[in-house]
Amino acid sequence: GNSVTQMEGPVTLSEEAFLTINCTYTATGYPSLFWYVQYPGEGLQLLLKATKADDKGSNKGFEATYRKETTSFHLEKGSVQVSDSAVYFCALSGNAGGTSYGKLTFGQGTILTVHP
């Protein structure tokens, strides 16, 4: 079945530091890949997505590139802010036509804390 593995956290950084959160996946075919963010006390918000190999998703300074050869979708940001403190989830959805299309499989989440 599908699975997503995120780097074990939590991650603590100083403001303006570089962020990388690793994500690897197992799935058949060509899944779509996502990063969701969950701020304290809130639901999930889609941060970025990529639907095919070599696509780069980007939003709010965050980027992630769909690497089929390494089955990875690592999240990066060049300069984090205190307001980026949240829990980040990597997720996948199976390819169109498959039974897992439109159903998300999530990683365990990575807690990011950014200090001033």
Add this chain to the structure above:
Amino acid sequence: ETGVTQSPTHLIKTRGQQVTLRCSSQSGHNTVSWYQQALGQGPQFIFQYYREEENGRGNFPPRFSGLQFPNYSSELNVNALELDDSALYLCASTGGASSYNEQFFGPGTRLTVL
């Protein structure tokens, strides 16, 4: 455009009881998915409803059941509650003009089972 809403926000039940959680999908969306997020974990897919029919189910026992109504709102019912059912229950909707792969989440219902 109204986003996904869920009710209630918080709920406390005792073991063995039954609970019903509600979700209103985003305008124009015909598909609703439910997820369980235990504390410190990623969300786990429970099931999905498309046009009032179940369209896929995760690894959850039959005491987790659902409904979708003609207006595409949905209910999640859990019978014979167990302590391990304590979690944040998230509803997500998609469909219509949105990419089927892009799901919009509600704020969740926090269920505590004592």
